[in-house]
Amino acid sequence: MSTTTPDVIDHLAGIAPNSRLDTLRAQRPQARENAQKSYLALFEPAFPGGVSVAERYAIATFVAGLHRQPIVHDFYADGLTKLADRQLAEIVAAEILRGAITGPYGRYPAGPLSGEDREGPEYQVFVTHADLLGPRLATALEHAHLLVFRPRDADEAALQRLIDAGWSTTDIVTISQLIAFLSFQIRVVAGLRALASAARKDGAATSIFTGALATGAI
Amino acid sequence: MTHMTEKTLSHPDSREPVAFTQDELGWLPWLEPLASDELTERHWAGLVDPSRAKSPYFLLLARDPEVLEARTKTDKDIFYNTGSGLPRAERELAAAATSRLNGCIYCASVHARFATVHSKRGDDVQRLLDEGVEANIDRRWNAVIAASVALTKTPSAFDDEHIDELYAAGLDDLEIVDVINGAAFFNWANRLMLSLGEPTLPAKNS
Numbered sequence: 085m086s087t088t089t090p091d092v093i094d095h096l097a098g099i100a101p102n103s104r105l106d107t108l109r110a111q112r113p114q115a116r117e118n119a120q121k122s123y124l125a126l127f128e129p130a131f132p133g134g135v136s137v138a139e140r141y142a143i144a145t146f147v148a149g150l151h152r153q154p155i156v157h158d159f160y161a162d163g164l165t166k167l168a169d170r171q172l173a174e175i176v177a178a179e180i181l182r183g184a185i186t187g188p189y190g191r192y193p194a195g196p197l198s199g200e201d202r203e204g205p206e207y208q209v210f211v212t213h214a215d216l217l218g219p220r221l222a223t224a225l226e227h228a229h230l231l232v233f234r235p236r237d238a239d240e241a242a243l244q245r246l247i248d249a250g251w252s253t254t255d256i257v258t259i260s261q262l263i264a265f266l267s268f269q270i271r272v273v274a275g276l277r278a279l280a281s282a283a284r285k286d287g288a289a290t291s292i293f294t295g296a297l298a299t300g301a302i
Numbered sequence: 303m304t305h306m307t308e309k310t311l312s313h314p315d316s317r318e319p320v321a322f323t324q325d326e327l328g329w330l331p332w333l334e335p336l337a338s339d340e341l342t343e344r345h346w347a348g349l350v351d352p353s354r355a356k357s358p359y360f361l362l363l364a365r366d367p368e369v370l371e372a373r374t375k376t377d378k379d380i381f382y383n384t385g386s387g388l389p390r391a392e393r394e395l396a397a398a399a400t401s402r403l404n405g406c407i408y409c410a411s412v413h414a415r416f417a418t419v420h421s422k423r424g425d426d427v428q429r430l431l432d433e434g435v436e437a438n439i440d441r442r443w444n445a446v447i448a449a450s451v452a453l454t455k456t457p458s459a460f461d462d463e464h465i466d467e468l469y470a471a472g473l474d475d476l477e478i479v480d481v482i483n484g485a486a487f488f489n490w491a492n493r494l495m496l497s498l499g500e501p502t503l504p505a506k507n508s
Contacts, residue, residue: 109479111386111476111479112379112380112480113379115375118372119376121372121375122369122372122376125368131368150456153457153458186455187455188404188454192320193318193320196320197321197322197405200405200434230497231493231496232456233456235406235493236405236406236496238497240332242497243310243332243497244310247308247310253308254365254366257363258369260493260494260497260498261363261369263493264491264493265369267489269486270458271454271458271485271486272486274458274460275458275479275482275483278460278464279478279482282462
């Protein structure tokens with residue numbers, strides 16, 4: 085496991101050393117260090133077990149694409165391109181377009197919450213693509229879509245489909261962590277980017293103003 | 303590898319909660335957790351607190367101990383590092399609002415309860431559970447809930463307006479980072495809790 089990999093959230097959120105966002109993140113040092121360790125455990129695993137690194141990048145690219153976060157998507161897509169053949173990357177790209185909708189949706193157990201049920205599609209990988217991906221990756225992408233958009237619809241049957249496709253119980257834990265971690269990482273990046281841009285708006289306005297006054301230019 | 307014998311676990315006698323609640327619920331795994339006598343040093347490190355070896359949820363996640371260890375330490379800093387930044391009650395509010403939108407009845411029960419303990423505002427917390435994320439509580443709580451909800455949507459709807467409203471409600475930058483972290487982290491937690499097992503009502507109420 086590399087100890088020199090740059091902090092991926094800082095990289096994806098565009099946080100420069102000694103910037104205001106850098107100083108803010110530094111006040112939650114364990115969260116920052118362990119978000120990075122989570123990333124390393126998932127994408128540079130010391131014990132890859134039954135989930136190959138290429139499979140991890142394929143699922144991550146799909147999850148990031150479904151969130152429509154181009155910077156995060158491109159980061160994992162670049163990793164996938166280095167690890168896998170072009171066809172796999174193209175299939176994942178096509179499935180992102182097929183699967184991208186808005187969430188969360190899904191059903192509650194029958195009862196007082198049923199009025200909040202929100203129906204939506206049950207995504208399945210295009211059959212030709214499923215044949216090319218094989219059952220393991222095809223079911224993993226379908227599971228990723230379930231967890232990204234309608235996590236409250238998840239059930240035992242979804243896990244049984246992963247087992248039937250050849251994933252072990254431990255593999256399923258890793259895949260579930262990967263999808264769920266990405267759901268966290270992507271939102272931290274989106275949140276910090278929004279905060280940086282809101283701050284930059286104020287800060288930039290001030291510095292342009294004072295800069296103009298100081299130089300007498302403009 | 304004994305894939306042929308692996309299968310999901312069923313709990314036909316479990317009573318499922320059908321509404322959001324601050325009561326204590328149980329959680330039953332759909333996949334086999336590790337047995338206590340299978341735990342190696344790696345697994346104990348992953349559990350972080352030995353007491354977590356009593357939880358089927360953590361014993362299941364211990365199957366990938368490196369990820370579990372890092373996840374647990376991320377969680378603790380986001381919620382318990384309260385020497386500066388957002389008060390614990392409002393971090394728990396962000397977790398509860400996120401869980402309410404995603405529909406994680408189990409996560410919402412735990413973190414609504416913590417929000418109540420730390421704020422002493424159980425009725426307001428209950429309104430989030432009963433009325434949903436549109437509940438009109440007060441400016442500060444509304445801003446925390448709205449920001450958490452916007453960030454939880456896919457794709458994210460979190461933008462300048464949410465940040466402006468958090469500033470207007472009195473939050474500073476570090477407190478806003480705590481809202482972002484709390485809501486983002488529960489998008490991780492909700493997906494594990496919802497997809498690896500089910501909530502259950504206590505065995506007996508009477």
